[in-house]
Amino acid sequence: THWKHGGIVGVFGYGGGVIGRYCDQPKLFPGVEHFHTLRVNQPAGKYYSTDYLRKLSDLWDFRGPGLTNMHGATGDIILLGTTTPQLEEVFWTLTHDFNQDLGGSGSNLRTPADCLGQSRCEYSCYDTSALCHFLTNEYQDELHRPAFPYRFKFKFDGCPNCCVASIARSDMSFVGTWKDDIRIDQDAVNKYVEQDPAYPSNAGAHKGRDWGPFDIEKEVVDLCPTHCMKFENKKLTIDTENCTRCMHCINVMPRALKIGKETGLSILCGAKSPIRDGAQMGSLLVPFMEVNPDNDYEAITELIENIWDWWMEEGKNRERLGELIMRQGFQKLLEVTGIKAIPQHVSYPRSNPYIFWKEDEVPGGWERDVDEFRKHPLR
Numbered sequence: 121t122h123w124k125h126g127g128i129v130g131v132f133g134y135g136g137g138v139i140g141r142y143c144d145q146p147k148l149f150p151g152v153e154h155f156h157t158l159r160v161n162q163p164a165g166k167y168y169s170t171d172y173l174r175k176l177s178d179l180w181d182f183r184g185p186g187l188t189n190m191h192g193a194t195g196d197i198i199l200l201g202t203t204t205p206q207l208e209e210v211f212w213t214l215t216h217d218f219n220q221d222l223g224g225s226g227s228n229l230r231t232p233a234d235c236l237g238q239s240r241c242e243y244s245c246y247d248t249s250a251l252c253h254f255l256t257n258e259y260q261d262e263l264h265r266p267a268f269p270y271r272f273k274f275k276f277d278g279c280p281n282c283c284v285a286s287i288a289r290s291d292m293s294f295v296g297t298w299k300d301d302i303r304i305d306q307d308a309v310n311k312y313v314e315q316d317p318a319y320p321s322n323a324g325a326h327k328g329r330d331w332g333p334f335d336i337e338k339e340v341v342d343l344c345p346t347h348c349m350k351f352e353n354k355k356l357t358i359d360t361e362n363c364t365r366c367m368h369c370i371n372v373m374p375r376a377l378k379i380g381k382e383t384g385l386s387i388l389c390g391a392k393s394p395i396r397d398g399a400q401m402g403s404l405l406v407p408f409m410e411v412n413p414d415n416d417y418e419a420i421t422e423l424i425e426n427i428w429d430w431w432m433e434e435g436k437n438r439e440r441l442g443e444l445i446m447r448q449g450f451q452k453l454l455e456v457t458g459i460k461a462i463p464q465h466v467s468y469p470r471s472n473p474y475i476f477w478k479e480d481e482v483p484g485g486w487e488r489d490v491d492e493f494r495k496h497p498l499r
Contacts, residue, residue, distance in 0.1 A: 129156055129204050131211040135266045137222030138207060154203040158210060159196040159223035161256065161263075164249035165236045166191065175218060183210045193289070194273065195233030196223035221260075227438075228266035232256050234276035235283040243370070244278030245296030245383035246411040252276050254417055255424075268428075269435035270395075279379065280367045286391075287402045291441040292424065293388045298380035299408055301360045302369070308376035309356045312336065323374050340369050384410045387420075389427065389453065390442030400442050403450060405457065407464045423457055430456040451476065 128140035139157040146153035180186050180199050183206045189198035202210065214220045223231035232255055235241070237248030255274055256263070262272075275286030278296040286293030311319040313336050320327060321334045336356075341349045348362035349369065356376075358369075370377045387409065388402030409419060427441065430452075435444050445453050454461055479485045 129207060131207055131222070134222060134264045136224050136226040136228045136264055139225050152201070155201045156204065156207060157201070158199040158207070159192065159194070159225050159231065160199060160214060161221045161223045161231050162191060162195055162197050162233070164234055164252045164256075165239055166195075167239075172218070179210065179213055179218075183213075191233075194223065194230045195275075195284075196231045222264065224263045224271075226266040227268045227270050228264070228272070229259050229262040229268070230271055230273045231263070232274040232276065233284055235278050237276070237278040241278055243281060243296075243367070243379055245298055245379060246278065246294075246385050247413070248276040248278045248294075248296070250413055251294065251411065251417060251420070254413070255420075258421065259424075262428075268432060270438045270440055272428075272431075272441065280365050281371070287388055288391050288399075289393070290391055290402070291389065292427070293391060293402050294420075295386045295388065297365050297384065297386050297408060299382040299384070300380035302358055302363065302380060303378040304356055304358070305376050305378075306355055309336075309351075309373065310354055312373050312376055313351075313354075319373075319375055321372055323371070340372050343368055384408050387423065390440075390445045392440045392442045395438070395440060396443050397446060400446075403442075403445065403467065404464055405453065405459065407462070426457050427453070 128142065130136075130138045130140075137159055139159070141155045141157065143149050143152050143155070176197070177186070177188075180188060184199055184202035187200040189200060192198045199210070211222065214222070232252045234248035234252035235244070237246070238244040239249060252274075262268070272292070273290040274292050274294070275284050275290035276294045277284055277286045280295060280297060282288075282295060286295060308319065312321060312334060315334050321339065336351050341351055345366055345368075346362045346364055348359040350357050367379075370379065385408075386404060387406035389405045391400060391402035393399050406423070411417070411420075431441050431444055434448065435441070439447075450465065451461070454465070
């Protein structure tokens, strides 16, 4: 195809939200001289009324070809293929009549995206829609006026099932988790073992085919990644100290196992698709944080802004946060965020140490009498 692509067009006052596309042979293809894409900020949880969807479809049939993508990888409503004169017209209608704003594109904060969270899901450990909505409004300037080295994504998962795949697709992912024990209903566990028809494994997802009798050892206990579970004498036990909250057991037996009551979220940084150094998953930065909307998420915004200050100062052009962490080290991320190193920060023990002593942290510094020092730790 013959396309020129880049930030050539936009709407007044915005540096992002419109992806300009022009055909480089307009005389040969007069119907698609322009084929601009608009990214529209989706509602939290992607909840729509049928009335809104009808209005949006009518608008795009009138101002564009009617071709949409619900939703793009970032999360936005994608309106595909219109011409330059229509951009301001669509923008006016969206903002003034539909109470809807453009999303992010370019080297800026991309449109935050979340799962349904507590509005529909019993597993959700915090209100994903509330946090997503708050940060979207809090960082409108970063969303619409590109000032970053490259793109930056927030995604919000209510639990470790990760329904929006935040751990793999966002520079800063917020994954719900809990501190206390998984709640166990022993009677319900035995109902699954006894194959009570009212207790289908995997919440009935495997119905329609005979998969054989349910085997709690093979399907739950043996598949635990840390082998922290036991089923003996009709009783299921879980060693919480070794549980990594993968939720496999909960998904298989949802009526018998529930998430804990001390809920919050974990924060991971640095996930991205292949750009410079290949794809990578997020690295754990904050193992657990209580989420309190009453204080305007102050601890979260402080963490975000410390990371942004470092990234905008040190990041190279088109360098994602994850690549900066790889280049300068995870210890530098801990320093700029003021977070102390803990064992959960180590992904691969003994293979790639990144926590080093500084001279002011060592009694006596680097300059000291080695012979005198060796008198104390005698061999």
